Amino acid sequence: MRLHETTGGSGQAKGVFFVFFPLALSYGLVLWLMRSSLFQLHDKWTQWDQAYSHGYLLVVVCLYYIFKNLPEKLRPLRYGWIYSLLAIVPSLVWLFGYATQIGAIEQIALPVFLACLVLPVVGLRQFTPLIFPFALLFLAIPLWEVLIPILQAFTVSVSTIGVRLLGIPAYINGTSFSLPYGNVLVAGSCAGLSYFLMAIVLSSINSIHRNYSIKQTVLTVLLMTGLAIVGNWFRVYTLILIAYYSKMTSSLVYEHGMYGWWIFAGTFFLYLWLIRNIPERRKASNAAQNPRSYKLLYLNLVLALVCAVAVPVWFMSGKLQSSYQHRPLAVSGFEQVSPAYANARLRVHFRGYDIEEFVRARVDERLWLIGRKTYVDQTQGKELITEINYIAEHYTKRLTHKLASGQALNVDVVEIRGPKLVVSTYLIGSKSIAQNWQGKLTQFKELLAGRSSNALWYATIACDSYQCNDELASLEGLLAPVDQWLSDSALY
Template sequence: MNENPALAGAASGRLSVPKIAVIVAVFLALLVLYWGTAASMVAVWNSSETFAHGYAIVPISLWLIWRRREVFSRIPAAPYWPALPVLALCGGAWLLARAGEVQVVMQYAFVFMVPVAAAAVLGRRLAGALAFPLLFLLFAVPFGEVFVQPLINFTADFTVAAVRATGIPVLRNGTLFELPTGNWSVVEACSGVRYLISSITLGSLYAYLSYRSTTRRVLFIGLSIVVPIIANGLRAYMIVMIGHMSGMELATGVDHLIYGWLFFGLVMFIMFWIGSYWRQEEAVPANAGAAQAAVALPAKSIIGVAIATVLVGALWPALGALSDKAAYNPARVQLDGARLASSPAGLPAWSPEFQTPDATLKGLYTAAGAPVHLNLLYYRNQGPNKRLITSVNRVDNRKEAFLQIGSNGRLEEIRGQKLALRETRVKGPDGNYLVWHWTWVDGQFVANDYLGKLRQAKAKLMLHGDDGAALMVATPVGEQADTARATLRAFLDANLAPLQATLEAAREH
């Protein structure tokens, strides 16, 4: 009896129990090697309701793979060695992000290793047939905080414009605005980032399950991005109007969050309901026997590529451990405030909200006849709970009733030296402050956080250490911001060089 070679090839490539065990072992090995990164994701899921959906991503991905289990009998497993250089790139990105303490990049690099490892062990065709279930794991990464401030600004702009269009006078100050009946502010909880992340995740899943056309999928995912942003603006407007019409008795406490989720749920329901009219039936898979003409590689090839995958994955944590050991600086940080040209007149009333540094230098000074608040925070041997540049570090301090109402970049000239910095307005319990802030990384002043992270990663990988500092000067500001800027400029004219010398001395020590 003659055997069909195509069927024989397909049969040899089917996943037997030993092959499944090898594949599972590869994924478990990656999880163990990058356990700290995986644990950091879970920690964010636990601490933030915005990313609590992360717990559901892995079960959904496994369910999506189970729905497509027939592909394992149609497409033979054929190890794909060219995936290993891509895996190495993921590991290199993870190592670079680790040196710069950029958790979100570490997490994305780790999660992306899963589909790449699947391509290496299962083969390009089989992993390609499971591309969406594997890539869906990327939604487990807690990412989106970078959009909070732009969303806050958009929501404030939308709400104020809508209220004014209604005929109600509004007095605005950054993200704070005042109506005749009361005061409102757009804060993180009002930014709509939770709605946006939930909508994109659900929209992507719905598009994959409901449509076969790439165009329809892309259009629906685009809709799931635009709709929640507009809907959040409408939500904020309705809440303000409910509060205004009720004399600030309704929608002013926890109520407005409840109203927001009910409104968001209604918007999502309408969006999915409309999208269902363009639903496409699932395509029927092609005949299994006719589809497979390629002969799969033997089981020993899968074992070989599996071992190579684990070795490539293990290289980067090993290099990271060596870098940590070589760059670690056990010396205690000392900041000499006596180098400053000005003498402190007390402690500053304003202070930022940062992770605890290794050393601080703060004081209340006088420049151009006005008070100047100085806060210098120095970091060494940085880790997850002690980082110079992170989204949890804030110039405003809400625990002490300081609230940011606006921020932008500036380029100042201090004694012939160009200094890039951020200018932020902060509203405090005793008035408004104008804050100039920037960082010092690897001996250079930096205003851009991304550039700062790159410099930190470079310094650590070159075994220079990861020393860095946050510098902030603030002064009270009224309607004339230029007066406050002149005060800060006068202070830095006298003290920028001594501050830089103080930082260099601390690093050399």
């Protein structure tokens, strides 16, 4: 009897090893290929005072529970190759994000990659307990800033009610509380996103650890999340009170990072006390039938791995890259001018370009300046279409014009060393695109066609009035020439 038990334990350990080791190697290979996405996440996760400082901890805990819940014994899946093919989906999603420099899309694909490597090995039925740990990994992806305006609005509303109830004299304008002794600003960092995410993370991990049912998990996560939100309201409200009663002299008014986490710790202990009587469920056995051979499992895993890495490897090997042959900016009737001359008249806020060129000419007695900033190659942080690139900080007017060729142009009235009219568009491969998201989609299509270089194109004139009314009127008669200027400026 003892001999039988020892052999069974050894067989289980051997089975776990045969599953764990190939999966760990596969994870390592996939993450190494996607390391550019991991570097972006590392930058976020190591900002210890920001919303995603829980990233590394969450990944370690989730991977622990994923591998812990792997079946001790596996049954070979005759049709597991169908699950293996699903790895193509995150591969294409990651490629789109990587090729268009949209970091969030790259990062969203990573947890799906990892899940698609496990599914063909364990099968759909055995994969079900692993869905929650895989889903939790998305809380480490920097895409939850969309919640900041909502959380911030609730925080301001609650603080406003509290200030009015106590009769504190304050002028409230948006997110600013003007007190008799100074101003308190409820900034985006005061919205409580970091506490919100940490509450979901901790309560979810607790639910996995205690093997709660779906209903219990939802209720306990909502409870902890609600406590964290209320705790942040209390934090902001008390800081306003401290600012008022201390006449802005308290150190907490200026340094209150740890103050918030002490309040969060209190809400977490309250959460643990409230759920103390929720019974833990007994864990069901995760052992499946003992396979005769692991050969079929390994074949499914290898096929999934090939589907996961084939497209990224193909892309990184340069199959989609083109050798761009630079065409100097030459517009009929225009003369070349230096960047120093052009930037002295209008400097647009675009960074990371490889080549900048300018030409000028008088058209209808007005001096037009045309600029083209070319991005021969793009990487994350060195891209054409991004929120940190813009024509001007403030726009008096924003319009859109359609040319006879069907190409769209952005028409802006800006105040940069006097009022100016700026006509601009993106040269995406062989296309001209005015809108950002449309530009990203076109960039991917052009890249697949071998045209990887892009540029910002713009033309500008100085205005006689603040609204540029005369210049806007004259532009209506110049749409055909502008169409030709754009054609002469094409990259391909």
